[in-house]
Amino acid sequence: MRKLSTRRRHPLAGLVVLLMALLVVGGVYTAVAPKPATAETATTNDVEAGRQLFLVGCASCHGKNAAGIETKRGGNYGPTLIGVGAASVDFQVGTGRMPMAQTAPQAPRKTPVYTAEETRQLAAYIASLSPGPAVPDGEYTDLDKASVEDVREGGELFRSNCTACHNSVGAGGAMPGGKYAPTLKGVSAKHIAEAMITGPQQMPVFSDDVITPEDKRNIIAYVKQVQDQPNYGGLAGGGLGPVVDGLFTWVIGIGGLVIAAIWIGAHGARVKKS
Incomplete structure (x- = not known):
């Protein structure tokens, strides 16, 4: 016991303990840390x-x-x-x-x-x-694996993180400085996943630590389902939202009623008598 106590008082004992602690922490981090992005294997x-x-x-x-x-x-x-x-x-x-x-x-x-x-x-x-994000695989783009509940969760994630720019149905929208959020209609699942991973132009990067690959897949599944569903209410107006729908109503609807009222006033019976 006296010999062990003497060694603990050695001037280098603290340094040895610190190095051992660093090794343990480094080993644990290596075991649980997410896989870093690496360059794709190519010939x-x-x-x-x-x-x-x-x-x-x-x-x-x-x-x-x-x-x-x-x-x-x-x-x-x-x-x-x-x-x-x-x-x-x-x-x-x-x-x-x-x-x-x-x-x-x-x-x-x-x-x-x-x-x-x-x-x-x-x-x-x-x-x-240099290492960087690889082209996403089926983990991101296999939409057949997304259940109804997954699509519902994808919709919640999309509305929370994407609708401010891309609209609630992915129709896109204007942004300052002559820029815009492009429509997602007709964009492949792979390219949507790549946009989330890389953050092109003014789009923020949604890494796998922020939105997991499974959640990215669910978001894409939601976007595709919304785009493929029929318009049961008739003309959808491009799905651009209530502002556009309201403008359409005022210009076409109210405008049509005004024109009709003017026509009736100009061709009424009292006008013909005079």
Whole structure:
């Protein structure tokens, strides 16, 4: 006991205990921490083919090393792509937003310039530069696994986090500075998941720590169900909300009644007698 007590009083005893505590904490964190985003596994041929495509179609804005190109005023022609991951490339290129046809506040969705194979190769090249979010798999996009309760929960999550910009049915909406939240109609489940993971343009990033892959799948399932359901009440007005519906009512409904009243007044019996 005296020998053990003597060792505890050694000047280095505190340092040894601290190091052991750090090792234990590090080991526990490694065991329970979420899996970090890593570059997707790709063949050397895919990476090289993606590099050639990048040098021809992307380097003029993003730089030959994908680190971006700064302007003399401190801005940039294109931001750095180091660390954006394959998911960001797959979203931007797969939806036709990149390459941009002209400078604008926001890149619109259009017909893709690159094929699916070329998009995969570009994503493989960018992913090889630095770890980043991978293209989402079935865990995010397999909507057949979503039950009725899952879709209901997805609707609650969508209304809490997305309707401020995208509208309650994903129809989109205007934003300041000439920007807008695009409609989600016709967007694939994979691209919706990639948008949540990468946060393109002014959209915030919803990492898996904030919204789990299962919850992302439920949100997508809700969006798809809302878009596919019939309009039992007749004309939906684009699903743009009560403001648009009210405008439609006033312009078409009240306006039509005013025109009818004027016509009746101009063609009434008393007018004909005079």
